Amino acid sequence: MATFIKCGWLYDGKGETAAADQAILVQDGTIAYAGPAAAAPARKQDDVFLDYSGLFVLPGLIDLHTHLAYGNAKSEENIDIYSPMEFRALRGMFFAQQVLAAGYTSICSPGDAGRISLSIRNAVDAGLFTGPRVMAAGPYITSRQGLADWYPTWIGTPETGVGHLVKSLDESIEEVRRQVKEGVDCIKIAMDGRMKRADGEFIAAFTQAETSAIVEEVHRLGRKAIVHARGREAVLYSARAAVDLIFHASYMDEEGLDAVLKNKCSIAPTLTFLRHDIDFTQPTDQAFHHGRRAASQAEFDTACAVLSRAYKLGVPILPGTDSGFALTPYGEWHAKELDIFVKYLGMTTAQALRSATSLAAKFLSHGAGVGAIEAGKLADLVVVDGDPLRDVTVLLEKQRIKAVLLGGEPVDLRQRSYDPSKVSDFSHQWWSTLYTRERVESLFGASRVAA
Ligand SMILES: [Zn+2]
Known part of the structure; x- marks a missing residue:
């Protein structure tokens, strides 16, 4: 089954800029085409169609x-x-x-x-x-x-x-x-x-x-x-x-x-x-x-x-x-690390995005299949309402992450809330200070010292 994805802007994880009016064709989880929508293979009737016009698509x-x-x-x-x-x-x-x-x-x-x-x-x-x-x-x-x-x-x-x-x-x-x-x-x-x-x-x-x-x-x-x-x-x-x-x-x-x-x-x-x-x-x-x-x-x-x-x-x-x-x-x-790379290490936004996509992929054991939007790579994609090439901090804003695709399949972005006290908070440290007379007086006043 094929998925046809329309992208407002597409950043491929390798270049300096994003291109407008692009399309991605995904076949069995893998990118078969990525490039100008005008040159894309014709969309078939039973293709799944994902319309991200107006949004920015980049590699996972x-x-x-x-x-x-x-x-x-x-x-x-x-x-x-x-x-x-x-x-x-x-x-x-x-x-x-x-x-x-x-x-x-x-x-x-x-x-x-x-x-x-x-x-x-x-x-x-x-x-x-x-x-x-x-x-x-x-x-x-x-x-x-x-x-x-x-x-x-x-x-x-x-x-x-x-x-x-x-x-x-x-x-x-x-x-x-x-x-x-x-x-x-x-x-x-x-x-x-x-x-x-x-x-x-x-x-x-x-x-x-x-x-x-x-x-x-x-x-x-x-x-x-x-x-x-x-x-x-x-x-x-x-x-x-x-x-x-x-x-x-x-x-x-x-x-x-x-x-x-x-x-x-x-x-x-x-x-x-x-x-x-x-x-x-x-x-x-x-x-x-x-x-x-x-x-x-x-x-x-x-x-x-x-x-x-x-x-x-x-x-x-x-x-x-x-x-x-x-x-x-x-x-x-x-994505905070990318903001730090830009603000403190002198990277451009494109360099920071490449670091988090095509460059990091070179280190991963499964990296040959990910890190860029190009034919032959897995269709792992992020769809953002905003331009991370202008400001990488848009990637920190959850409401701007409109879709995440793994092998061409959108994943569920809803997040279940949980009770941290039942999940990781089991340390037995019960007090954060030493309650000497002096400390108690400074915290609560002299009246608290006597029973
Ligand atoms: Zn560590």
Whole structure:
């Protein structure tokens, strides 16, 4: 069956501008024709006809940093501990559909507990549910100095947590092989965490030799290597090991940048998360009292300076939002990263849109079929009331997303509301401050001190 789509404007995900009065013909989910309506094959009587005259059509968008199992969590404990894995998988499927409804037809879920992301991927691929196309990782490979090994040594990384703690290079290689056997598309390595040297610099969680050996095994098994690396050292080791994608890279130095360029690594800076830390954190949030705002502002400024330079030198800068935290709820903020690329990294709107379509597709394991509107690609499309080439923030406005098509089929954009307190809010922290006499007096006045 064929679908004939009339487009007011069409942006193909590769060019500089959109073209007016275009048409797309979809045959069995794949684009058979895309171009001027005047030159399109004649519309047949039994073709499904979708009339998007007056609207702007672009390729389905891609977010490379959406953790399907995090559940809009307010704490790491909420991510790792409180809900059963089975519930998280159902919850992840629900949230994946919210991501899709925002116009994001492909995502990378770069690190989740157990086999949750790859199970959601498989359920979608098998046709059990409508959802975005997922490139899935398993738990992060981490060391005692890496992200996701949050807890004291006597607790370690729980089985239900997002990190898998390795205590030797042999264990790292074994974990890579296990995850590949289970079917991941990419392996996430926690290349740094919160450990810093006395001079304030982040310490890499693995040595150069360890990093190179792990990445070599990932590549030998035909998978992509992705890393969380904020510090100078973690970025440098990752880039020298020729990882495929570096998340953050905030404190990359010239040596790291040279290695990134030499080994053709891509970077997904995930600046949305920092921006939201700066702009949204309130005095009632625990994060506020831990000085996160100032730290995030400093990191944001440093990252923007080095990443603008990297972009000018030709490093692919790809979009990701770290969606899945309370700061970055699913389906809400994916296009924010593009706005940041334009306002802080010096991209044009067309460059930002290419980053979220044809360029991000080059990283995806299923990328050959998506990321552009041209014959032979899957008909994953977003239909917008507005011109994202003039202002990318129109993509953040839900009421402007008029349709999202997956393989030529419009998906249901209605969003069911849910009760967050039954979904992800299970942390046992009950008070946000210490009620000393002094604090009580300052909050409520002296009269509250006595019973
Ligand atoms: Zn992340």
